[in-house]
Each structure stands twice: as structure tokens, then as C-alpha cells.
Amino acid sequence: MQIVILKDSASVAEYGANIFIKQLKKKADSVLGLATGSTPVSLYQSLIAANKAKQISFKAVTTFNLDEYLGLEGTHPQSYRYFMNEQLFEHIDIDKSKTFVPPGDAANPLEACQAYEEKIKSAGGIDIQLLGIGRNGHIGFNEPSSGLMSRTRVKTLTKATIEDNARFFKEDEYQPHLSITMGIGTILDAKKVVLLATGENKADAILATVEGALTAACPASALQLHQDAVLVIDEAAASKLS
Numbered sequence: 001m002q003i004v005i006l007k008d009s010a011s012v013a014e015y016g017a018n019i020f021i022k023q024l025k026k027k028a029d030s031v032l033g034l035a036t037g038s039t040p041v042s043l044y045q046s047l048i049a050a051n052k053a054k055q056i057s058f059k060a061v062t063t064f065n066l067d068e069y070l071g072l073e074g075t076h077p078q079s080y081r082y083f084m085n086e087q088l089f090e091h092i093d094i095d096k097s098k099t100f101v102p103p104g105d106a107a108n109p110l111e112a113c114q115a116y117e118e119k120i121k122s123a124g125g126i127d128i129q130l131l132g133i134g135r136n137g138h139i140g141f142n143e144p145s146s147g148l149m150s151r152t153r154v155k156t157l158t159k160a161t162i163e164d165n166a167r168f169f170k171e172d173e174y175q176p177h178l179s180i181t182m183g184i185g186t187i188l189d190a191k192k193v194v195l196l197a198t199g200e201n202k203a204d205a206i207l208a209t210v211e212g213a214l215t216a217a218c219p220a221s222a223l224q225l226h227q228d229a230v231l232v233i234d235e236a237a238a239s240k241l242s
């Protein structure tokens with residue numbers, strides 16, 4: 001695992017974006033694994049700027065998002081599909097039919113999980129997977145105790161994650177407690193993994209990921225097994241590392 005510690009969140013976003021820009025320059029038809037949440041937003045802004053400046057193109061790119069709330073349609077403002085459209089896809093030259101997010105409105109979620117795995121496989125696998133990390137060490141919606149070999153499946157969210165994500169929902173709005181998420185095994189299959197973390201509230205999770213035991217109690221510790229995983233973190237997130 002490679003650890004890159006940078007001064008602040010802006011430097012983390014810029015460093016992370018450059019990894020993706022380099023990848024797209026090397027392989028125009030890259031398969032990208034993408035994440036939602038607050039952390040990747042600035043990275044996406046940098047990618048949008050690079051696309052507008054004609055430095056990179058997304059025309060041949062395929063994307064797979066990590067996760068989606070089960071029970072929300074893609075048109076719901078809190079769905080991750082909606083987030084991706086707003087934060088990235090609407091602003092770049094990507095073919096939207098090649099952007100995949102697990103279907104939160106699937107009639108048969110179990111079949112949809114299997115189909116998602118198949119789709120990743122038939123696209124040739126993920127070249128680079130972008131990750132954030134939960135305060136409890138989750139990656140995607142793989143909460144603590146998730147199997148380290150797990151594949152795309154339905155997962156119940158922990159109380160901690162529901163509370164952390166409540167900030168995105170209005171007080172009286174329905175907040176799902178279930179998700180469809182790529183498994184830890186699915187994530188580990190990506191050729192390269194880039195995890196971004198910023199802020200002091202991620203310091204415990206980063207400590208457990210980097211210096212802790214390989215354990216399902218901290219799903220991100222599974223990245224210790226990956227041949228090409230890079231953690232790009234700011235000084236605050238790194239503050240508990242020895």
C-alpha cells in the first residue's frame with residue numbers, strides 16, 4: 001500500500017485527479033470505478049476542467065459506481081445515480097449509456113447484483129477504482145464485518161453510516177437503510193485502487209487501514225492485500241499514523 005500525505009484537501013483532490021488524467025491519457029477507453037460522497041467532489045471538478053480544456057476525453061470511457069441506495073430510483077435527488085449525473089456526467093463528454101450505477105429500483109435486487117458483476121467482467125474489469133472511506137472504515141457500503149472476499153450484494157447500513165449520511169436528507173425525508181454495493185472482493189479485483197481521505201474525522205479509520213490488522217472489522221484494511229493501492233490523504237487524516 002502506498003501512502004501519499006499532502007497538506008490539505010485541495011492537494012488531495014488535485015493529486016487524485018492527476019492519477020485519473022494520466023490513466024485516461026494512457027488508455028482512452030479506460031474502465032473507471034467511481035464513488036460518491038463529499039470527498040471526491042473536488043476531484044470530479046478537476047476532471048471536468050481537464051475535459052473542458054480538452055486535456056482528456058471520456059468518449060470511450062466506461063464507469064461503474066460502487067454503490068446505490070436500495071429503494072431509490074435514479075431520478076431521486078438523494079440517489080447516487082442523480083449525484084453522479086449532477087457532479088460529473090452532465091459536465092463531461094461521456095456516453096451516459098456507458099455509465100453504470102447499481103440499480104436502486106431493481107425489481108429483483110439479488111439478480112441485479114449478479115448482473116452488475118457480469119457487466120464489470122464483460123467490460124474487461126475496472127482499471128482504476130476510486131474510493132472514499134467511512135469513519136468506521138467502510139469502503140463502498142461494505143460495513144464492518146463484511147466478508148473480505150464479498151461480491152456485489154445487498155447490504156444493510158450501520159447506524160453510524162445512516163447518521164453520517166443523514167446530512168444529505170431532509171428531516172422528514174425517507175432515508176434508506178439498505179444498499180447495493182460492490183463487494184470487497186469486487187473492489188480488490190480493480191487493477192489499481194485510489195482511496196482519498198481528508199479531515200480529522202477519518203484519522204481513526206486511516207490508522208486502522210494502514211497500521212491495523214487485516215480484518216473485516218475495518219473493511220478498508222483489505223487494501224493491504226492489493227498490489228497497487230494508493231491512499232491519498234491530507235495531514236489531518238494522517239494525524240494518527242505513527
Ligand code: F6R
Binds near residue numbers: 035036138
Ligand atoms: C460512496 C461510498 C462511501 C463513501 C464514504 C465516505 O459511494 O461508497 O464509502 O466513500 O462513506 O463518504 P464521504 O466522502 O462523504 O466522507
